Amino acid sequence: MDEAESTEPLPEVQVGELDGATFEAYFADLAECAEVRSVTLKAGPETHAEEPQVSLEQAHMLLLVGTIRGVQIRYVFQGVAWIDTLVAQGESVRIVRIAEPARAVPAVDVRPRRHLPILHA
Secondary structure (H helix, E strand, O other), X not given: OOHHHHHOOOOOEEEEEEOHHHHHHHHHHHHHHOEEEEEEXXXXXXXXXXXXXXXXXXXXXXXXXXXXXXXXXXXXXXXXXXXXXXXXXXXXXXXXXXXXXXXXOOOOXXXXXXXXXXXXX
C-alpha cells in the first residue's frame, strides 16, 4: 500500500431500516433516479445465491416474499458510485450504504431527480 492509499479517509457508512412504505419507496427511487450497475443476491452471510446476478425488480420481489436473505446493489446517483447492502430481518430490511472510494463518475442521467432515503447511523 502506498502513502496516498494509507492516508485516504474511509468512506462514511450509513445504516438504517426499511419497512413497508420506505422499502417500496427505496426501490422506486433506485429505478427512477439511479443508474443501477449490478444486483447480487446473497443466500447467507458468506455465500451468494445460485443465480447471483438479477434485475432490480427481481431482487425487490425476492426480498419482499422472503426467498433470499439479502442483496447488494451497486449504482450511481448524482455522479457518485454507491453500494447498498440489504438484509432481511423479520418485518424490516436492514440497509448498509457506503460510497465506493474514489469512484466518482460523471452524471449522465437526465431522469427527474428524487432523493434516495437518507439514512442515519
